[in-house]
Amino acid sequence: MNQNSQKNYWNKLAPTKEFTTNLDFNLLRSLSKDAKIVDYGCGYGRILNQLYKAGYHNLTGFDFSEAMIQRGKNEFPHLKLKIIEENHTKCDPYSVDMVILFALLTCVVEDKAQQKIMSEIHRILKPGGRVYINDFLLNTDERNKLRYKRFEKQYGTYGVFELSDGGLLRHHHENYLKHLMDGFTQEYFKKTVFTTMNGHQSNGFAMVAKKES
Numbered sequence: 001m002n003q004n005s006q007k008n009y010w011n012k013l014a015p016t017k018e019f020t021t022n023l024d025f026n027l028l029r030s031l032s033k034d035a036k037i038v039d040y041g042c043g044y045g046r047i048l049n050q051l052y053k054a055g056y057h058n059l060t061g062f063d064f065s066e067a068m069i070q071r072g073k074n075e076f077p078h079l080k081l082k083i084i085e086e087n088h089t090k091c092d093p094y095s096v097d098m099v100i101l102f103a104l105l106t107c108v109v110e111d112k113a114q115q116k117i118m119s120e121i122h123r124i125l126k127p128g129g130r131v132y133i134n135d136f137l138l139n140t141d142e143r144n145k146l147r148y149k150r151f152e153k154q155y156g157t158y159g160v161f162e163l164s165d166g167g168l169l170r171h172h173h174e175n176y177l178k179h180l181m182d183g184f185t186q187e188y189f190k191k192t193v194f195t196t197m198n199g200h201q202s203n204g205f206a207m208v209a210k211k212e213s
């Protein structure tokens, strides 16, 4: 998979696109306002800004799209937003209380590439630290089933599809997520329906998982 072409795609969307999956503050549980929170694939920083407004101040966002980071810096100059290369946050091991991973897995379509990101998250979390993920699940409507089938051969995974504007995305089988979460104990999982960045309805989930020490 060519990561550069996907980076170009997200750069192209950066000036105007609005992201949609929501932060449920209840899922932060008793996270202290001093907690170190990393948003991996932070886009233009909308979720970090919600956290900032709620009083969290030890916040860092990472995204591979330079244009997303630039938009975030313009809109939210008080946030610490950084470009990430090669999936490496450069955070110290065992230094982060919570990682937010919102609508990021959907953009990373290969199992191996997703596993690399989860390893980096595992590396930087403190023992007992948590990852809060939301993302998209497989749908059963005809529009989605057709595109899953159309691209399954090419990409080797049912649920991966191309968008006409050049995007490459993935909707996930629920069982697959269990494998991805190796090294974590799932504490919360709830299915939901999200409105996507393109205005469609899609199955999705929110999950909180704790790093196993």
Ligand SMILES: C[S@@+](CC[C@H](N)C(=O)[O-])C[C@H]1O[C@@H](n2cnc3c(N)ncnc32)[C@H](O)[C@@H]1O
Binding pocket: 010, 011, 019, 020, 021, 040, 041, 042, 043, 044, 045, 046, 047, 062, 063, 064, 065, 068, 084, 087, 101, 102, 103, 104, 107, 108, 197
């Ligand atoms: C759908 S957007 C969601 C952004 C943000 N999490 C939110 O909810 O507002 C996905 C973001 O992930 C970024 N992204 C995609 N693949 C990435 C990768 N391999 N590493 C880092 N960022 C990535 C894109 O540039 C984009 O900003």
